[in-house]
Amino acid sequence: MELNQLFRFDSFLVGPSNRLAVTAAKTVAQTPGTAYNPLFIYSATGLGKTHLLMAIGQQAREASPQVSVEYLTLEEFVEAFHAAVAAGQSEAFRNRFVNVDVLLIDDVQFLTHRREMQAELLRLIGQLQAADKQIVLSSDRPPSEIEGLDERLVSGFAGGLIVDISRPDFETRLAILRRRAEERGADFGAGVLEAVAAFDAANVRELLGTLNRLVAFQAVNEAPLTPESATALLGWEGQAPEPAAPPPPTPPPDEFTDFLSDVSTVLARQVEEWRRRVAEAVLRWEGEGYRTMRLEGLLNATAPVAPETAIRDFERDVERLHQLEAEMSSLDPSGAGDAVFHDPDCLAEAEALVQRARDGASPPPGPSPLWTFQEYVGGESNKVALTAARAAAEQPGRRYSPLVLVGPAGVGKTHLLHAIGNVVGQASGAVVACLSAQDFLEELVQAIERDRVESWRARYRRVTAFLLDDVHLLAGKERSQEELFHLFNHLVSGQRQLAFTANAAPRELRGLDDRLMSRLDGGLVAELTPPDRELRHALIARQLAQAGEPDADLVDYLAARPGESVRTVLGLVQRVVSRAEAQGVPLSASLAREVLEGVAPRVSRTSVSVRTSGLVASPLGAVKSREKFVWHWPDPSERLVEDLA
Amino acid sequence: MSLVNFTTREITCKIVYYGPGRSGKTTNLQYVYGRVPEDRRGRMVSLATQTDRTLFFDFLPLELGSISGFKTRFQLYTVPGQVYYNATRKLVLQGADGVVFVADSQARQLDENIESMQNLQVNLLEQGLDIRAVPAVLQYNKQDLPQELILTPAELDEAINFRAWPSLPADAINGRGVFETLKAISEAVLRKLSQEGA
Numbered sequence: 001m002e003l004n005q006l007f008r009f010d011s012f013l014v015g016p017s018n019r020l021a022v023t024a025a026k027t028v029a030q031t032p033g034t035a036y037n038p039l040f041i042y043s044a045t046g047l048g049k050t051h052l053l054m055a056i057g058q059q060a061r062e063a064s065p066q067v068s069v070e071y072l073t074l075e076e077f078v079e080a081f082h083a084a085v086a087a088g089q090s091e092a093f094r095n096r097f098v099n100v101d102v103l104l105i106d107d108v109q110f111l112t113h114r115r116e117m118q119a120e121l122l123r124l125i126g127q128l129q130a131a132d133k134q135i136v137l138s139s140d141r142p143p144s145e146i147e148g149l150d151e152r153l154v155s156g157f158a159g160g161l162i163v164d165i166s167r168p169d170f171e172t173r174l175a176i177l178r179r180r181a182e183e184r185g186a187d188f189g190a191g192v193l194e195a196v197a198a199f200d201a202a203n204v205r206e207l208l209g210t211l212n213r214l215v216a217f218q219a220v221n222e223a224p225l226t227p228e229s230a231t232a233l234l235g236w237e238g239q240a241p242e243p244a245a246p247p248p249p250t251p252p253p254d255e256f257t258d259f260l261s262d263v264s265t266v267l268a269r270q271v272e273e274w275r276r277r278v279a280e281a282v283l284r285w286e287g288e289g290y291r292t293m294r295l296e297g298l299l300n301a302t303a304p305v306a307p308e309t310a311i312r313d314f315e316r317d318v319e320r321l322h323q324l325e326a327e328m329s330s331l332d333p334s335g336a337g338d339a340v341f342h343d344p345d346c347l348a349e350a351e352a353l354v355q356r357a358r359d360g361a362s363p364p365p366g367p368s369p370l371w372t373f374q375e376y377v378g379g380e381s382n383k384v385a386l387t388a389a390r391a392a393a394e395q396p397g398r399r400y401s402p403l404v405l406v407g408p409a410g411v412g413k414t415h416l417l418h419a420i421g422n423v424v425g426q427a428s429g430a431v432v433a434c435l436s437a438q439d440f441l442e443e444l445v446q447a448i449e450r451d452r453v454e455s456w457r458a459r460y461r462r463v464t465a466f467l468l469d470d471v472h473l474l475a476g477k478e479r480s481q482e483e484l485f486h487l488f489n490h491l492v493s494g495q496r497q498l499a500f501t502a503n504a505a506p507r508e509l510r511g512l513d514d515r516l517m518s519r520l521d522g523g524l525v526a527e528l529t530p531p532d533r534e535l536r537h538a539l540i541a542r543q544l545a546q547a548g549e550p551d552a553d554l555v556d557y558l559a560a561r562p563g564e565s566v567r568t569v570l571g572l573v574q575r576v577v578s579r580a581e582a583q584g585v586p587l588s589a590s591l592a593r594e595v596l597e598g599v600a601p602r603v604s605r606t607s608v609s610v611r612t613s614g615l616v617a618s619p620l621g622a623v624k625s626r627e628k629f630v631w632h633w634p635d636p637s638e639r640l641v642e643d644l645a
Numbered sequence: 646m647s648l649v650n651f652t653t654r655e656i657t658c659k660i661v662y663y664g665p666g667r668s669g670k671t672t673n674l675q676y677v678y679g680r681v682p683e684d685r686r687g688r689m690v691s692l693a694t695q696t697d698r699t700l701f702f703d704f705l706p707l708e709l710g711s712i713s714g715f716k717t718r719f720q721l722y723t724v725p726g727q728v729y730y731n732a733t734r735k736l737v738l739q740g741a742d743g744v745v746f747v748a749d750s751q752a753r754q755l756d757e758n759i760e761s762m763q764n765l766q767v768n769l770l771e772q773g774l775d776i777r778a779v780p781a782v783l784q785y786n787k788q789d790l791p792q793e794l795i796l797t798p799a800e801l802d803e804a805i806n807f808r809a810w811p812s813l814p815a816d817a818i819n820g821r822g823v824f825e826t827l828k829a830i831s832e833a834v835l836r837k838l839s840q841e842g843a
Contacts, residue, residue: 255824256680259831260709266832267656267712 003061003071007054013179015172018048018165025052025136029059032067032102032134036161038125042139043165046203049138052165053104056136060102070097071104078110078117097124102134109139113148122153135160168204173197176204177211186215188225195227196234210234281311290318291343317344324354330462331357332455357455364433364459367421367467376415377542377566379535382407385526389416389499393423396430396465396497400524402488403499404471404506407528410565413501416528417467420499430464437473441480448479457483461490465497471520472502475511485516498523530564539566543573544587553589561596572596656715658834659722659740660827662703663765664747665757666726669786672817673747674703674721677827680820681707719831726761735768743780743834744769745826747817748805750787750795758805780833782811784826789816 009029014022021043027035041049057069072080084093097103103124111118128135142164143149143157168176174197181188196214201207217233218225225233282292298310321341329336335357340346373393378386385407391399403420405413421434435443447456460466466487474480491498502509505527506520531539537559544550558576563569576592585591662670678686687706709717722741724734738744746765748758766776785801796804798814806812811829815822 254680255820256677256682256685259824259828262828263709263717263831263835264712266835267715267717 003054003057003069005058007051008058009055012048012051012055013168013172013176015168015175017168017172021048021052021163021165024161024163025056026059028134028136029056030063032060033132037129037132038135038137038157038160040137040139040143040157040160040162041165042142042162044167044203045140046205047165047167048204049140049165050106053106053136053138057102057104060134067101068099069102069104070100071106073106074108074110074117077105077121078114081117081120094124094127097128098131100128100133102136103128104136106138107140108137109141109146111149111153112146115148115150118150118153122150122156125153125156167200167202168207170197173201173204173207176207180208180211181215184211184215186211186218188214188218188230189227191227192225192230195230199231199234277308277311281314285314285318288318289342290321291345293343294345314344317347320347321350324350328354328357329458331458363431364463365435365439366425366432367418367434369422371415371418372422373419376412376419377535377538379531379538381529381532381535382412382416385413385416385528388524388526389420390423392497392499393420396424396427397495401492401496401498402520402523403497404520404523404525405499405501405528406503406505406525407501408503408530408565410567411528411530412566413528414469417469417499417501420497421465421467424465424497427464431462432465432467433460433463434465434467434469436469437471437480440468440484441474441477444480444483457487460487463491463496465499466491467497467499469501470503471500472504472509472512475509478513481513481516485513485519488516488519531566531569533559535566536561536563536569539569540573543570544577551588554587554592557589557592656712656717656838657720658718658742658831659720660743660745660830660834661738661741662721662723662745662747663734663738663761664724664726665749665754665761666728668726668747668749668754668758668761669815669817670723670726670745670747671703672786673745673784673815673823673826674705674723676817676820676823677707677721678705680824685709721827728760728764731764731768734764735771738765738768739772741779742837743782743830745782745784745830746810747784747786747815748801750785750801750814751790752794752796755796755804758801762805777808780830780837781808782813782826782829782833784813784815784817784822786815786817786822788814789819789821 009022009026012018012022021041024036024039025041028037028039041052043049054071057071060067061069080096081090081093084090105121108121111121125135137157139146142162143154146154174193177193177197181193192214193211196207196210199210201210213234214225214230223229278295278298282295285292285295292314295310295314321344325336325341328338328341331354335353338350338353340350340353373386373390376386385405388400388403389405392401392403405416407413418434421432424430425432443456444453447453468484471484474484488498500520502520505525506512506517509517512520537555540558541550541555544555554576558569558572561569561572563572572592576587576595579595580587580591583591662673664670685708687708703721703723705721707719707721709719711717722737724730724737744765746762748754769776769779783801783806785796785798787795788798798812802812811833813822813826813829815826817823
């Protein structure tokens with residue numbers, strides 16, 4: 001029997017009721033003999049078994065034209081068999097199917113009690129299966145319900161795939177009707193097809209029959225069909241309509257109910273709007289890693305408390321947490337990741353935490369207020385350094401950073417360094433770290449001991465100016481250099497002022513890491529040389545001026561004395577001043593000569609301390625170094641005699 | 646204005662029908678009363694003054710049931726329109742969440758409308774309420790009267806609705822516009838509620 005060209009997959013409407021069957025059929029059509037063999041499709045009549053069978057045949061043939069497809073109903077199968085037997089050619093009958101690739105047999109339920117046919121079919125199926133040929137069977141009931149069917153056939157069918165097609169649901173019915181109406185070029189008024197689909201037609205054939213009647217009716221009547229006239233025409237009036245029937249008539253308008261529903265809608269909308277806003281805020285802040293318990297609490301409360309205020313408060317707290325965390329990370333980076341910084345409900349704790357960090361983070365050592373530019377005496381020997389230092393102090397981080405002051409001991413490097421610090425520190429909010437390399441190293445050691453390296457680093461990283469005295473002392477101190485290197489980079493990138501003092505030009509410093517050395521060298525290296533006579537003169541005049549108008553001869557005399565550093569020069573002055581004080585005589589050039597050139601004192605010294613220690617406490621408090629002030633070591637014998645006396 | 650009670654999960658809206666005497670405020674309430682199922686409405690209540698002189702004003706409580714988890718109750722009041730009952734009007738106006746101004750559409754009543762509107766503003770101000778901040782709607786009542794006697798809604802808008810309140814034409818005696826007005830004021834009040842939160 002020839003395949004009906006209309007029965008194709010694309011003309012078969014798929015719905016939930018037949019999806020499985022269609023999928024299986026398509027699979028079989030695409031790969032005959034491999035997937036489901038045999039495929040057994042059963043359903044009540046008129047739901048598309050034949051359509052599917054023929055669609056399989058069509059598609060298998062389209063996929064590869066050489067595929068041989070045979071479609072026949074069981075009746076035809078039986079008749080052909082009988083004819084062959086009658087003609088004595090049962091072998092010919094069997095051979096007829098040997099070369100068939102896809103065998104489609106419709107309505108196999110008629111095998112009931114036909115033992116002989118069942119045996120023949122069983123044999124055929126076995127033969128085709130062995131040759132990987134596809135067999136598809138259809139029936140109006142599952143194999144197990146076909147009366148008197150050979151058990152071997154039942155199990156044989158079950159060995160493949162048995163699928164059923166059930167009655168289409170409303171949507172599928174409507175889709176079928178619409179497509180068919182379209183194919184027929186029929187145009188129905190709104191609701192007509194819906195009304196037809198609403199009646200649960202036993203099968204698709206009946207459904208299409210109904211449609212045909214409507215199409216015919218509409219063709220001869222001018223008035224378009226309405227859902228009501230359609231149901232009347234089909235004689236369905238009085239029958240209980242399915243759920244999809246026209247909606248029940250609206251109850252008579254009740255103004256109060258109407259009002260009530262209106263108010264409900266408005267209120268619900270307001271409440272929902274509010275919930276939506278809160279939920280959005282929750283999602284947003286959760287996404288940023290903040291705890292949103294407070295907002296979630298609002299959601300659960302179901303009470304329309306002012307969401308804007310609550311969200312605003314929440315955001316304010318988050319903002320504050322953000323500030324606190326930023327501050328914390330500058331104070332103590334290890335504490336910045338604390339969970340309290342992400343929970344607006346822990347704001348107080350976060351504040352306390354930061355406060356503790358603030359208390360703990362003492363400011364770095366600052367410059368001595370005594371060493372200022374006013375106190376600094378300039379001259380040729382330190383002109384460059386002084387100018388650079390002033391520029392660096394006035395525009396920290398912009399002019400000369402790093403500034404490296406180089407020179408021998410006692411020429412005023414430290415004084416200049418502190419003077420820079422004092423100027424920079426005057427700016428509001430400025431933090432100046434001014435310390436010796438030795439202190440730097442010791443602080444680091446302490447920090448390592450107490451496991452506070454992070455906060456120690458942070459303490460220096462927030463400074464406006466970092467002034468390090470005697471950087472050469474870090475020679476060979478690898479860890480300190482390492483820290484200094486990172487600090488250096490951090491501060492330079494933040495445009496902070498850096499200044500160092502060293503006893504030699506950076507590239508001449510031994511034991512200093514290359515990367516550090518090159519960085520220091522990359523700044524301005526300003527050299528301070530030992531004070532020349534002019535500078536010494538100025539220094540001495542100034543020093544003596546503290547005790548009244550200085551004697552010009554004395555100043556000249558002292559300035560003429562050699563002095564390799566400022567400190568030496570001041571030491572000379574100091575010695576003369578102390579002697580004058582001790583002897584109760586006025587300062588004069590002769591006294592100085594007497595003191596400095598070793599002329600024997602006329603009166604024994606009264607101040608033991610001066611003599612024994614050689615240390616003279618400067619009224620400025622700036623002189624600390626002992627050995628630099630021991631100008632002449634006292635003769636022990638003289639001392640002995642004195643003591644005995 | 647205590648509109649929402651979170652602890653008891655109640656929303657109570659007090660709506661006052663204001664307007665000149667004989668403009669149809671009571672008629673509005675009577676129509677509503679007639680349409681509300683018995684189980685949803687309370688009794689009409691009256692208030693006596695200290696001098697025991699009873700000044701009637703209408704009070705109609707409406708139970709709207711639970712809406713979005715809130716037990717919602719509307720209280721509709723009318724004020725006596727006559728000029729000399731101002732004390733009562735102030736009393737009634739206290740704690741109002743919304744005001745329906747029922748204007749008399751008759752052309753010859755225009756001055757009374759304006760006077761009453763000014764009175765409303767003064768009375769609200771006495772309670773520290775800015776008339777611009779109070780949810781309010783205008784109802785142009787008696788639109789069923791012959792056209793030659795009344796002003797059209799457009800004309801009335803021009804004459805008295807200088808605050809651009811929502812305005813609705815009405816024929817309260819036949820019920821036209823009554824529930825529309827109630828809806829409009831309810832929405833305005835509820836919207837305000839969600840804006841303020843409390």
